[in-house]
Amino acid sequence: MHHALTYVYEKYIKDPKTGKKKQKFLAYAVSMGAMMLAAYLIKNGKNVVPLDGTVLYGAGWHAVEDLDYFNSNFFGLYTRGLCFPVRMIYKRTILPQLKDLMDKESFDEMCQELDEARFLNEMDQAVHMRLMGISSQLEYYDVMAIRGRLKHIKVPTLHISADDDQIFEQYNGKMPADEAQALTNSSVMLCKTSRGNHVCHMTGYFWPKQWIPKPTFHFLNFFRDYDKSLKRK
Secondary structure (H helix, E strand, O other), X not given: OHHHHHHHHHHHHEOOOOOOEOOOOEEEEEOHHHHHHHHHHHXXXXXXXXXXXXXXXXXXXXXXXXXXXXXXXXXXHHHHHXXXXXXXXXXXXXXXXXXXXXXXXXXXXXXXXXXHOOOHHHHHHHHHHHHHOOOOHHHHHHHOOOOOOHHHOOOOEEEXXXXXXXXXXXXXXXXXXXXXXXXXXXXXXXXXXXOOOOOOOEEOOOOOEEOOHHHHHHHHHHHHHHHHHHHHO
């Protein structure tokens, strides 16, 4: 995560002549990606790539506690159904980028395990855990857990979830009140809706549209508009 954000910052955000930002650096991540971004922000505190704001959409509240629920929910259809398209995406886009960064034996072993993966947790074992140098699945999912740790995020962040999420059980009306209270003076804003399932917030009856861009851009545009207001003054 750090290397990816650093690449974007150096290539698109930082002015090569002055070394300062030439525009705002904002990040938006969904589901597992949101969990990874949150884990990075939590672990590094203020020592992160200079982001101005982030949005975490549908990040798992506590991956260890959600694991059994996710794997067994709807007879395992979710983990099986998601594994196939995600595996294809990895093979087309991720693996070609990793090939030159790994020794041939490790790369071939990872490709074989990825081909044999039929569930998302097997994909985690084949790719994510290997790249992070983690051997235990429980350790890996604990690293991804954000409950009780959001207060360590120092970048202004909007966290959006839904009570009826069918992927992560912990959202089902169980977001601890003390978690929100602990964030009172933090950089994190929690947004929780009664409906929306897992990253499926829709609005409208006949021609439904995604609702999530509205709060996302409302939050992220604040940083742009705030700078404009300062310049007017």
